[in-house]
Amino acid sequence: AQSVAQPEDQVNVAEGNPLTVKCTYSVSGNPYLFWYVQYPNRGLQFLLKYITGDNLVKGSYGFEAEFNKSQTSFHLKKPSALVSDSALYFCAVRDASNFGNEKLTFGTGTRLTIIP
């Protein structure tokens, strides 16, 4: 079984400050990890993913995420928040050992609000 936890429903950050959106996961094998963003009345947009290699992955719009195997975490980060970053963020996981089953499990989402 695979699961994702996003412990914070809401995160508020002042514009210009660094932001972190937390995500922890659980899989039987090795994880493939993803972050998505959803703006109001829109579908989900892919931000970044971790498959293998460097634990720090960089993605769209200046976002990055750090894979920590010992803590089973994949927190999303940005050094300086913009008001336009305000949106709903979803973490997702897929078990690398599940060949032929590309099911992606999503977390419950974190609403990020950047305060001007």
Next chain:
Amino acid sequence: SAVISQKPSRDICQRGTSLTIQCQVDSQVTMMFWYRQQPGQSLTLIATANQGSEATYESGFVIDKFPISRPNLTFSTLTVSNMSPEDSSIYLCSVVGGRVLNTGELFFGEGSRLTVL
């Protein structure tokens, strides 16, 4: 990346009726996924649609309620049958990007927002 078009983008439906959502992709894809996002909730996978075979449904979802068609490699439909207010959700079509299914990220359509009265 894949470009995914969904129709309708939104609709208001009466209880007991059925609605078919269309999903068109700008490239050929092996697998298409249908997700549901209930108000204020995360995404839940309804089923996986493979061309030329029956869709594979997740626990809690059945073909009679959510029949799916996949006539070719670029198109799929999801029907929400005999709707009730509990079916009010955003329904999202998605496909895996890249050449390797297991490591590719999902690309999503804009979603179809259904409100059932």
